[in-house]
Amino acid sequence: MALTRRHVLAGALAAPAVLRFGGSAAAATTLKISHQFPGGSLDEGDFRDRLCRKFAAEVEKRTGGALKAEVYPGSSLMKTNAQFAALRKGALDMSLYPISYAGGEVPECNIGLMPGLVSSYRQGMAWKTAPIGREFGDFLASKGVMILTWLWQAGGVASREKPLVAPEDARGMKVRGGSREMDLVLQAAGAAVLSLPSNELYAAMQTGACDAGITSSTSLISFRLEELAKHLTTGRGKAYWYMLEPLLVSKAVFDKLPKDQQDTLLAVGAEMEAFGVAAAMADDVTVAKVYENAGARIHDLDDATVEKWRAIARVTAWKDYGDKTPHCAKFIKLAGDVQA
Template sequence: MTRQIKPAATAALGLAIAFSGIASADTVLRASHQFPGGQGDVRDEMVQMMARHVAEADVGLSIQVYPGQSLFKANEQWGALVRGRLDLTLLPLDYASGRHPEFSATLMPGLVRNHEHAKRLNDSEYMAMIHSVIEEGGARVLADTWLSGGFASSEQCITSPDTVRGQNIRAAGPAFEQMLQAAGASIASMPSSEVYTAMQTGVLEAANTSSMSFISFRLYEQVECLTEPGDFALWFMYEPVLISDQVWQGLNEEQQAALMEAGKAAEEFFAAEAAAIDEKMVEVYRENGVEVVSMSEEDYNAWLELAQETSYKNFAENVPNGQAIIDAALAVE
């Protein structure tokens, strides 16, 4: 009796394995980011676009997107990525400056003047130096993106350096924190996904963040005044799409090529949307009764002078190759 059952069991097991093989034919990459999903945030749209592009390439690869910190918290993503626990992320790179202080050069006050300047930086020696640190750390860049941003406050409009004095402010990274602290602000460090609650509970009175985050995290519900990027954008942040190098090495050439093509398409999509995000932010904030102001050239120059005495100086003195990174960025007209 046992001998009669065994062949049937073996056949059933073989059939199960065959079906399992069909079901798992694709290599599935998990992509994590901190931004709201399905609500028009261009960063989520970039990653979703890459997932569609890779699926259409039909190379045995798919991307499952986990928005809104549903897989990893914002500050956990770099560590998870380089250890191979996470496959893909869209990450504000300065969040990882605690591990790689060179990344603070990707959120340096006044380093990027406008969206066109950001595009030129992407093809420069400066960006090659940043990419090199990323690769040494265990990741690869699939798409380069820069977001402009500004200030918002529940207390008073932030224009010149004296207007932040006494305010508790979130600044996004060490370079801005050093500059703002020198201007008399109190600093609270947190990812942009936590700013709304911090303002709601009184932990923060003001914040720096990107124009897209000002919209998608609905910060207009907590502030009285917004300082838009305008003609003098002090705040630009590099937020690339990254893949774990461990994961990259495990893919075949067709899959790698499909990811690179997907990254290029997403980068081009973002570049076309970037300037419109700033306009949309101003529109949304005015619709919600928030005062919108701009920095004057005099305000901007005062901030830049303060940044050079603090952020730039500290970076050049304390970060490996810091002066060379700054010089390479400033060399881009």
């Protein structure tokens, strides 16, 4: 029988593991990194995509090409909400992923977007070496997922018609909060809530299904919400909304790699954190300029307003989370021990 192109393609699709990991010691391993954000380059575009590309380039360099990574932006490899489960099963190698998106599957993950719990980048990054970071990292590993790069982002609010600054502004508005816990706070403030990933926020606001969206400064820029918003509440300086959005690797995939390649992933992942913090903080400032140039009114938070949001969170989101599971109760306590 003649070997046709169709037969070759069919054979390739039937044996992805052979293509990825190779049949000989000399074959390179290629990891796939998925995320939901717009694609760019090493030097331009959404910094989360750039972080993944920088990570991939450095890993390939340090391993002499034995370990490579390909970046798939814009949920082009798989849908956003499917990525965490795929990591757990080893069906996806890596993802830069808002950890709270996994809260429906693993409730403990909602600690990663707990309103009012983290109030600065310094406090968030301190989790990594504090008991909360070690305990949460071990817990994720038990679920089949490992954190390579700790990344926190402050959030702001883009709104179509009226500003959303203080809790009293939320009454009667339809708002995307970004996590179950943020939704509980918004509902307590009188808002209706929508649950959807940030890459679907533009369409929801464009159709009027959503009056305001809370998301990271970088997403407020990358998803072009300034085209729809008349008001922006920034996260520069002060914020009640900080999201843990780490670079993750499937433990099943990680465990199959040789020790030297595992060490490279861990080392490069840790080194990406300085870039991530600096880029996130820069976007907190840049987003205000982008929206101001588009004609939106800019609003900043003060201590009193942040405390209003935190006061609601303590009796709604924090309590709800702490009552979910023994792990949740432990995590909320340990996180509270990390000083601002």
